[in-house]
Amino acid sequence: MCRYKDVGIPFPLGMVGGCKRKVVLTTQLINVCGKMEVRKKIKVKCLNDDEAWSLFLEKVGEETISSHPLIPRLAKDVIKELEGLPLALITTGRAMYDKEDPREWQHAIDLLKKSRLDEVEHSREDQEGSTFYRLKFSYDNLRSDTLRECFLSCSMWPEDWLIKKEKFIECWMGLGFIKEFDYISEAYNTGHTLIRYLIRASLLEENEVYDEVRMHDVLRDMALWIAHDNGKNKNKWIVFRDEAPRDEEIWHKAERIMLINSKIKEFPRIAATPSSSKLTTLMLSRNYNLTALGDNIGALVALTYLDLSNCRIIHFPKEVCGLVQLRYLNLTNNEMPSLPVELGSFVNLKFLILRDTGIHTIPQGVIAKLKSLQLLDLYHNWRSIDENLTYLASQLLEELECLNNLKGLGICIGDTSQHHLDYQSGGSA
Structure with missing residues (x-):
């Protein structure tokens, strides 16, 4: 058994010769405080x-x-x-x-x-002394690969952003990090628990007032460095600030491309060589100048995750319907009056998020074809009754009954005698 004096702690503890003695320890992992029975925790903040x-x-x-x-x-x-x-x-x-x-x-x-701190520090020459190498201790000591994947995915958003916790959780569900759940509420509870682990490991910072979290810029840079195979493969994940990459080789070699809150007006032209595409994740949210997608997106046949939320797309992009590997599709806050028949081709789609899209027309039978669907969110659509409404609530409910894998539904049905759907809240069903 280790004796107190062996680790530099005077014995006995407490008052000795009129002097009060205390043990102070520092750690990046808050659970260490519990194991050491720490009586008072002091969070060390970044310097002013x-x-x-x-x-x-x-x-x-x-x-x-x-x-x-x-x-x-x-x-x-x-x-x-x-x-x-x-x-x-x-x-x-x-x-x-x-x-x-x-x-x-x-x-x-x-x-x-450009998130390349390792090159500033010349860490290839002194890897063990680099910031990334030393901070990576917290990452390496996370309790599971799932937590490590969740942490890395947090770097996909722009630096300095405060992100709603629910946004992270939806992302983790779409990327397959949260898999096993019977009800959508279970998935959200799991997600909140994962976020708490990352906060306790000092890898995320919390804004409790608005239920948001952010990632420190240096930690974000470290996450991208890890995602790039410790800086060896910089084209693996692409995070652009302004314009979409024009180099076609990037589009075919990258596994994830994030263009959030950028200035793109149209989707770039990509050569039709689907067999070489490795891109599985594409985030184009908050591109307020983006009103439509071209046929080029159809070349990205490996896509499983596509976020087009908060753009200015005025019609459902039919070109997307050829991406039959999609598991997650988010078109929140775009103006789209109807869904196309081609939507029924998404046989692998698990998460379809269509909040605030103004949809009032859904072709009969389309929803029933989405056999893999686990979450359908139609919150806040049909904001006004209009003579063009063509889809009865009863028809939609009949089709929803065909979806055996459905675990969450964001919808509120009003008076069905009015032959419309009045969406008022998005919760789990």
């Missing part, structure tokens, strides 16, 4: 601007900072990208110790903006 500057200056050296008039301003831009994370400030400061040319500093800033 002044503290971050002092720490960074200490590591980079006054001589380097004062070597050129532009470097102090550039150094503050570097610090801003690191968001007060002490470990990143220390390792990056040491890496910039001998950089006295402003162009080297600007290059470092460019790399940081």
Whole structure:
């Protein structure tokens, strides 16, 4: 048995010679506090601007900072990208110790903006001393591969974003990380539990007021680095800020492409070589200039996850119906008056989310063909009664009865004698 003095703890504990003694430990994993029976937990926050500057200056050296008039301003831009994370400030400061040319500093800033901190720190030369390598301890010690996959997927959203927890949970269901559940409420409970694990491991930050979470920029960069096979395959996951990648090779080699809140107006042209496509996940949400998809998207036959929420698509994109491997399709908050007959080809679709789409026409028999469907969300459609309504509530309910795998339904049925559906809330059925 280990004795107190063997680990540097005076014995006996408590008052000795009039002195009170305490043991202080630090950890990235909150469950360690429970195992060590910690009496008081103190969360160490990231440094503020002044503290971050002092720490960074200490590591980079006054001589380097004062070597050129532009470097102090550039150094503050570097610090801003690191968001007060002490470990990143220390390792990056040491890496910039001998950089006295402003162009080297600007290059470092460019790399940081592209989530390539490992290249700034030259971590290939000193891998064990790099920020990513040391932060990866928390990732490696997560209790399951599912948690690790969930953490990596959080990096698919833009930096500095606060994301609703339910959005993460829907994503994890669509990506297949949450599989075993009898009711949709079970899936959401599982998702919230997974989020709590990531928060306790200091891998996510929580905004309790709005039920949101965010990922620190450096942790997001680390997640992308891991997803890129520790930086060796940068085309595996593509996260673009503004325009869609024009290089066709990227579209055929990437496994996930995320273009959230960008400025794209149309889907890029892709050569019709479906057999070479590896892309399984495509996120195009919040592209407010995107009103339609071209035939090119049909070349992405391996797609299983497609998020087109919050765009400006005015008709259901029939080109998507050729993507028969889709398991998740989200078209929330687009203006689409009707669903096409071709929708029935989605034999593998498990999650169909059509909130706030204004749909008032569904061809008879289409819903009944979606045999794999587990969640159908039609929240807040049919916002006004109109003479063009062509689908009776009774018909929809009959078709829903044919879906043996359906576990969640977002719908509220009003007076069926009015021959319309009045959607008021989206819950599980």
